Amino acid sequence: MLQTRSWIHAWLLLFPGLVFLIAFTHLPALTTLWSSFFTTPRGRRPAKWAGLENYETLIADPVFWKVLWNNAIYAAGTIPLSVVIALLMALWVNRQMVGRGFVRMAYFTPTVLPMIAVANIWMFFYTPGFGLIDQIGGAFGFAQTNILGSANSALWGVMVVTIWKEAGFFMIFYLAALQTIPTTLVEAARVEGAGSWTIFRRITLPLLMPTTLFVSINAVVNSFRMVDHIFILTGGGPDNASSLLLFYIYEVAFRFWDTAYAATLTVVLLVFLIVLAIGQFFLFDRKVHYR
Amino acid sequence: MLMTKFKAAAAALAFAAAPAAADVDLEFYFPVAVGGAAADTIEELTAQYVAENEGVNIEAIYAGSYQDTVAKALTAARGGNAPQLSVILSVDMFTLLDEDLILPFDDFATSAEDKAWLDSFYPAFMENSQTGGKTYGIPFQRSTPVLYWNKEAFEAAGLDPETPPATWDEMVEMGKKLTLKDDAGNVTQWGVRIPSSGFPYWLFQGLTTENDAILANADGNEVNFDDPKVVEALDYLVDLSKTHEVMAPGIIEWGATPKAFFEGQTAMMWTSTGNLTNVRNNAPFDFGVAMLPANKRRGAPTGGGNFYLFKGASDAQAKAAFDFVKWISAPEQSAKWTIATGYVAPRPETWESEAMKAYAAEFPPVLVARDQLEHAVAELSTYENQRVTRIFNDALAAAITGQKTAEEALKEAQAKADAILQDYR
Numbered sequence: 001m002l003q004t005r006s007w008i009h010a011w012l013l014l015f016p017g018l019v020f021l022i023a024f025t026h027l028p029a030l031t032t033l034w035s036s037f038f039t040t041p042r043g044r045r046p047a048k049w050a051g052l053e054n055y056e057t058l059i060a061d062p063v064f065w066k067v068l069w070n071n072a073i074y075a076a077g078t079i080p081l082s083v084v085i086a087l088l089m090a091l092w093v094n095r096q097m098v099g100r101g102f103v104r105m106a107y108f109t110p111t112v113l114p115m116i117a118v119a120n121i122w123m124f125f126y127t128p129g130f131g132l133i134d135q136i137g138g139a140f141g142f143a144q145t146n147i148l149g150s151a152n153s154a155l156w157g158v159m160v161v162t163i164w165k166e167a168g169f170f171m172i173f174y175l176a177a178l179q180t181i182p183t184t185l186v187e188a189a190r191v192e193g194a195g196s197w198t199i200f201r202r203i204t205l206p207l208l209m210p211t212t213l214f215v216s217i218n219a220v221v222n223s224f225r226m227v228d229h230i231f232i233l234t235g236g237g238p239d240n241a242s243s244l245l246l247f248y249i250y251e252v253a254f255r256f257w258d259t260a261y262a263a264t265l266t267v268v269l270l271v272f273l274i275v276l277a278i279g280q281f282f283l284f285d286r287k288v289h290y291r
Numbered sequence: 292m293l294m295t296k297f298k299a300a301a302a303a304l305a306f307a308a309a310p311a312a313a314d315v316d317l318e319f320y321f322p323v324a325v326g327g328a329a330a331d332t333i334e335e336l337t338a339q340y341v342a343e344n345e346g347v348n349i350e351a352i353y354a355g356s357y358q359d360t361v362a363k364a365l366t367a368a369r370g371g372n373a374p375q376l377s378v379i380l381s382v383d384m385f386t387l388l389d390e391d392l393i394l395p396f397d398d399f400a401t402s403a404e405d406k407a408w409l410d411s412f413y414p415a416f417m418e419n420s421q422t423g424g425k426t427y428g429i430p431f432q433r434s435t436p437v438l439y440w441n442k443e444a445f446e447a448a449g450l451d452p453e454t455p456p457a458t459w460d461e462m463v464e465m466g467k468k469l470t471l472k473d474d475a476g477n478v479t480q481w482g483v484r485i486p487s488s489g490f491p492y493w494l495f496q497g498l499t500t501e502n503d504a505i506l507a508n509a510d511g512n513e514v515n516f517d518d519p520k521v522v523e524a525l526d527y528l529v530d531l532s533k534t535h536e537v538m539a540p541g542i543i544e545w546g547a548t549p550k551a552f553f554e555g556q557t558a559m560m561w562t563s564t565g566n567l568t569n570v571r572n573n574a575p576f577d578f579g580v581a582m583l584p585a586n587k588r589r590g591a592p593t594g595g596g597n598f599y600l601f602k603g604a605s606d607a608q609a610k611a612a613f614d615f616v617k618w619i620s621a622p623e624q625s626a627k628w629t630i631a632t633g634y635v636a637p638r639p640e641t642w643e644s645e646a647m648k649a650y651a652a653e654f655p656p657v658l659v660a661r662d663q664l665e666h667a668v669a670e671l672s673t674y675e676n677q678r679v680t681r682i683f684n685d686a687l688a689a690a691i692t693g694q695k696t697a698e699e700a701l702k703e704a705q706a707k708a709d710a711i712l713q714d715y716r
Contacts, residue, residue: 042389042390042391043389043390043391043392044389044390044391063685127544127547128539128541128543128544128547129547129551129554129556130547130550130551130554138477141475141477142477143475143476143477143478144477144478144539146539146540146541146542148542149488149541149542149543149544149692150540150541150542150692151688151689151692151693151694235488235489237488237489237542237684237685237688238541238542238688238689238691238692239685239686239688239689239692239694240685241692251681254362255358255362255677255678255681256675256677256678256681257365257386257390257675257677258675258678
């Protein structure tokens, strides 16, 4: 009797969360999978069963492979750098120093700004001729740059903006984690005669591992999720050189109105994220906790 | 605020005058591509119509850029809430047809007078408004690209400040004289600037038209991207920076182009006639406006947005929407719109009005875009237009940034576009 009641109680407590999770996560994921097997409905032609046709298109689509490759470079370039910079910044502002509050605020500012505003600021840095980079470079006699306008550098220009934005965000987590490390550990190590590097490597870093896991999962998700600034900076160009998977999905769905193919691309994105999340949780989660 | 008052007044009037007549409510989506004044003008005109026409309420809804507006209209239509009336890019006609969303104006223009009205627009603008013998779009905020030149820079380079380049060769020749370098060998002023960010196909279509190539057929299901004349035009564009060194290399930003012109970083620029008021207000030097230079012929694409009538409206709504479009394209209203924005008035009749004559006499460059219409062709428009255009844009970007040769890039683009358009033949 009592057991039944606590079951009902448990389900009632879970119910609101469950409704939202199903309505906004699981159901859309399943309908996305379902529509990836149909053709795109147009006013004059309803959707038809297409089987794996959309997936065949995807495999033969050079733009898909290009954005996937771009996304790989983007992830490999932004994740480690922004995490390392975040850690360095956190270590820096965790010490006693003059103007600590100001430096912390300065580091965190990019996180508070909306991405569209951030992109517009950077647009001003990058613009050939008038941009800050060319203004400063020009004063030293350097030639004009066209970072966003050439296929070799556009993606890198976009990545710099991401790192600038992400590092400040991750720093907050590291800063919080650093402050939970008991000072007694460090003091004891000092008594034993350990140098700063040894303390960092043997005490601080291991104790920060759970934070690093958390931050790196966030970074991976963000590397597939952050596209706002691409709209402003490059629009994915030139010739898709700076386009990422999610940006491509947006274009296919809301510019080309090919919803079936967009669903197919979304399924690929979902599979990626699931695999990465499983990998991170099940492989690394056991190793990061200091015992 | 003003709108609401007008509507309330109109509603009250209608109620008092004809209590039996039902009110007609219309939703009208409009985009703005050239800044806030245009939105104000559209709202003013709509309010004026509502005040003059009892029993009709029009809610003018600003829907963002062209891109946002078509996205909103399509989404609303899919949700069963289509607007009755919208201004959308003329090149999106085939997309709207494919989605089965729009009605031909011919269904409503049945009287002799209305048929004459349908025939009263510049033929160049109607190329993107008609297909299969029917008219689906009424030109409203339409433009063509033109060449702006800095007269002071021309004089400083020893050129005649009153003579812009008339041919491709002249543009290169003058461009070389206008390209200035500092002691370190860095360019301080380029000869010419043809922007290539976002929608490079539009200005590039100036070059293809001049080279006597037409990019798409009138049915919207064939493109000629790999035509040798198109390849030649792209080679010319690439050579402007690569061989002749009269234009900056790489992708050139559309939005920063007027500023580069004002600051003397380029002596000539290609951009929309829609920038005319902007240049007039901000250029710190004497400037000129000319038709694009010719090669095998003169030429330019048209651009901009049309009025469309959406399906799903009641008979009364559709009739009112049709009447509103007729009213707003009449000379008086259309002159007001052109003077406020710089868009080309779409009917010869408007240019005959007193207001337009006075305006053109005071500021003759406004006539250049109109006169160029004689040489203008349809803007690139096909079924699945956004996608096909994107393929073409990517090919242009690949050639401009030196990733592929013009021929390779255009051959690939042709194959990709054919694969998509196959379904519509």
